[in-house]
Amino acid sequence: MIRVEFLGPIQKNALEIEITNLKELAKILQETPEMTEWLENSAVAVNDTIVTSLDIELKDGDKISMLPPVCGG
């Protein structure tokens, strides 16, 4: 099971889903209307490390985070 968390202003509860890579997650989220506005501008982290490619295999227990645009300070 993979946990997907949506951070900051993304108003969506975490998901627990059976996927094996990020391409599967992309497909699921692209079919979720409420996520459309966030997919183009959010970063993705796997186990708290930001990734820049979808070519990443996932294993049971991994945590994915979606990080929308930031503005600290």
Place this chain on the structure above:
Amino acid sequence: MLNIYDGALDVPKILEDWYKEESTSNYGAYIPFIGTVREEDGIDGLSFDIYEPILENWFNVWQEKAKAKGAIIKMAHARGDVLLHKSSYISCVFSPKRRVALEFIDEFVEDFKASAPIWKYDLIDGKRVYALDRSTAIKGSGILGVK
């Protein structure tokens, strides 16, 4: 050192604490940056969400960069609401000589604005309004939207 506080920062105390912590460390320069919430566009203040695991990783990378220059950094940030004229963010660099600290605080704060996982909201009539127009997409954003 990275500290997260609930609500506005106590600026004099934090600056004094940091000063005392390093007063005998033989640093020649102590350069702080203090961010204060300004009155603009009718807001009552700002509010912040923070994702600490990635913030700590990001901060540790910068601490290592500082260490390579013989310097150290410290940072404090508010979580939740911060009203007008209060501080939400303080960071500083201690270094043996001033030039390193002056240059480093600039690079560090710029990357902080672009990369640190913190989300800002305007407080307007008691509601939090996400400040999307002032926010920056983290490097590498958008990969899940590629078809």
